[in-house]
Amino acid sequence: MGRASSRVLPDGLVVLATAVLTWPVWTSSGYGLARDMVFTPRAPWSMDALGLGGSPPRAVPLDLVLAAATSLVDGAVVFRVAVAGVLLLAGFGAHRLLDAALPDVPPAARTAARCVAAVAAVWNPYVVERLALGQWALLAGYAALFWVLPAVRRRAWPAVLAWTWLGSLTPTGGAALVLVALVAVVVTKERGTAARWLLVSVLGQLPWLVAALLGTAPATSDPGGVAAFAARAERAGGVWPTLLGTGGLWSPFEVPHSLTGLLGHVLTVGVVLALLVGGRTIARREPALAVAAALGLLLAGLAHLPGGENALEWAVLHVPGAGLLRDGQKWLLPYVVLVAASAGAATAVVAERLRRRDADLARLLPAALAVVPVLLLPDAAGRTWQALEPVHYPDDLAAAVRTLDADGGPGDVVTLPFTSYRRYSWGNDLSAADPLPRWTSHPVVVSDVLAVPGGAVAGEDPRARAVGAVIEAGGPVASELAGLDVGWLLLYLDQPGASGVDLTGTDPVVDGDDVVLYRVPGVDSGPEGPADAAVVAAVAVDALWGLAWLAGLGITLMMATRRRRSC
Incomplete structure (x- = not known):
C-alpha cells in the first residue's frame, strides 16, 4: 500500500x-x-x-x-x-x-x-x-x-x-x-x-x-x-x-x-x-x-x-x-x-x-x-x-426561557422538583441535568446534591443548600423563597413529586402542559452578585484566552494547508 x-x-x-x-x-x-x-x-x-x-x-x-x-x-x-x-x-x-x-x-x-x-x-x-x-x-x-x-x-x-x-x-x-x-x-x-x-x-x-x-x-x-x-x-x-x-x-x-x-x-x-x-x-x-x-x-x-x-x-x-x-x-x-x-x-x-x-x-x-x-x-x-438520542424541548420550556430573558426582573429562578437530575417524559430514557441553566441568561438555582448508587453526595453551593432546606421543610414556599431573593419558580409537571410542592401565593406566567413558570411576588432585588472587578477580570482573561486559541488554530490550519499544497 x-x-x-x-x-x-x-x-x-x-x-x-x-x-x-x-x-x-x-x-x-x-x-x-x-x-x-x-x-x-x-x-x-x-x-x-x-x-x-x-x-x-x-x-x-x-x-x-x-x-x-x-x-x-x-x-x-x-x-x-x-x-x-x-x-x-x-x-x-x-x-x-x-x-x-x-x-x-x-x-x-x-x-x-x-x-x-x-x-x-x-x-x-x-x-x-x-x-x-x-x-x-x-x-x-x-x-x-x-x-x-x-x-x-x-x-x-x-x-x-x-x-x-x-x-x-x-x-x-x-x-x-x-x-x-x-x-x-x-x-x-x-x-x-x-x-x-x-x-x-x-x-x-x-x-x-x-x-x-x-x-x-x-x-x-x-x-x-x-x-x-x-x-x-x-x-x-x-x-x-x-x-x-x-x-x-x-x-x-x-x-x-x-x-x-x-x-x-x-x-x-x-x-x-x-x-x-x-x-x-x-x-x-x-x-x-x-x-x-x-x-x-x-x-x-x-x-x-x-x-x-x-x-x-x-x-x-x-x-x-x-x-x-x-x-x-x-x-x-x-x-x-x-x-x-x-x-x-x-x-x-x-x-x-x-x-x-x-x-x-x-x-x-x-x-x-x-x-x-x-x-x-x-x-x-x-x-x-x-x-x-436527541430530544425536542417542549414549547412551554422555550416560552419560559423567552419570558425570563425578555423581562426576568429581580430574583433568581429555582427549578422544581428540587433535584439535580431528572428523567423527562419528553426526553430519552436516561436521566439528565436540568437544561434551564444552560439556556437562559437569567440566574438559575438548581440542586447540586448528586444521587449516586448507595446514597448522595452533598453539593457545594450554599445558596442551593438554603433553597433546598426551604423546599424540604414543606408547606407554602413562596414567602420563604422570596426572602432568599428567589423571584421565579419553574415546575416540571412530568416529574415525581411535582404535585406535592405547595406554590400557594405564586402567579403562573407560562402555564403549559409540560412546564409552568411562576412569578414569586414580593421580590424587589436579586441576591448580591460577584464584584464588578471580578467580572471584569474574568471576562478579560476569557477574551484573551479565546483570541489566542483562535489565533493558534488559524495559524495551524494555514500551515497544514500550505504543507498539503507543497506535497
Whole structure:
C-alpha cells in the first residue's frame, strides 16, 4: 500500500466507527440531553458560564465556548459537531501519532498498525463509558493529546497552543495535559521545549483558575464523593484489571454488558499484551506519555490503595481544587492514549513477522486486526446510542426561557422538583441535568446534591443548600423563597413529586402542559452578585484566552494547508 492509502484507510475506519457510535444524532433531529450532556438552542452568557456562580467552575471555559458557538449556529448543529468531532479527532490523531513513532516500519505493516490504533482510539471502554455519561468535553482533552505530542516534537507552537487549549475546555482535561507536560520536563532531554509546553499548558488553565480565585464558590467538596466516584470493578478480579482494560467508571449504568464477563477479561489481556509488545516502542519515542500514563493509572486507582481513600478524603475536604481527584477513572486519559498507540505498534510487529511468512495473508491484516477492538466491545454502540438520542424541548420550556430573558426582573429562578437530575417524559430514557441553566441568561438555582448508587453526595453551593432546606421543610414556599431573593419558580409537571410542592401565593406566567413558570411576588432585588472587578477580570482573561486559541488554530490550519499544497 502507498503512503496515501496508509492515511486514507485509517481515516475511513475512524469515520465509520464514529458514525456507528453516534448513529442517533444523524438519524434524528433535536438536541443532546442525557446524564451530564446538555445542549440547548442557545447557550447563555452568564455568571455561571464565567465560573462566578455558586458552584465551582467545572465547565469553564467550556460554557463560554458553547455560548459563542451557539451565537453563530443553532445548538443542534453544535451538538453534532462537538460529539462527532472529539471522536474523529481522537481517531485521526491516534494513527498520525503512531506514524511518527514508527519511522522504519514497512508500508504494509505501517498501514495495519495505523488502522488498529485509529479504531482502538475511538472504540474502547474509556471513550464509550465517558460518552455514555455525557462527558464529551473530557474526550476533547483525550483527543487533543494525540495531536499535541507530535506538535511539541516539531516545536510547532501555534499547534501546541491550539491543541492544548482545546483539551483544556474542562479543568480535568486541562489538568491531564499539564500532567503530561510536567512529566516531559522531568523525563525528556529536550527540557527547554518541554518547559515551553508546560507554560502553554498552565496558561490554558487560566479561565477556570481565575474564576476559582475570584469567585465565591467553595473550593472544597464533600469527602463522601471519594467513595462514590472511585473507580469500580466491572467484573470479577478487582478494580485493577478493570482499569488496565481502560474501564472502571464509577456508574454501573453506562458500562457495556460485555465488559462484565469473559470478553472483559479478554480485553484486559489484549491491552496488557499490546503494552508488552508495542509499549516499549511508544515509550522510547514518547517517554513523557508513558510515565504520565503510569501516573494516571495510579491516580485512577488511588482510592483502592492502602490509605488512599483516607488521603483523598482529607485532600477533598481541605485542599482547594482537590475535588478534581474524586472521579478516579477519568485520570486514565494519558493511559488510554498510550494503549491505543501501543496497540498499533504491537500490530506493526505482528504484521512484519507475518509478512515474512505469508505475504498474501499479511495484505489482509489491516482490515482483520482493525476489527479486534470492535469484537472485544461489541455492545459499545448500545450504550452510546442511549445517551446520544436527541430530544425536542417542549414549547412551554422555550416560552419560559423567552419570558425570563425578555423581562426576568429581580430574583433568581429555582427549578422544581428540587433535584439535580431528572428523567423527562419528553426526553430519552436516561436521566439528565436540568437544561434551564444552560439556556437562559437569567440566574438559575438548581440542586447540586448528586444521587449516586448507595446514597448522595452533598453539593457545594450554599445558596442551593438554603433553597433546598426551604423546599424540604414543606408547606407554602413562596414567602420563604422570596426572602432568599428567589423571584421565579419553574415546575416540571412530568416529574415525581411535582404535585406535592405547595406554590400557594405564586402567579403562573407560562402555564403549559409540560412546564409552568411562576412569578414569586414580593421580590424587589436579586441576591448580591460577584464584584464588578471580578467580572471584569474574568471576562478579560476569557477574551484573551479565546483570541489566542483562535489565533493558534488559524495559524495551524494555514500551515497544514500550505504543507498539503507543497506535497
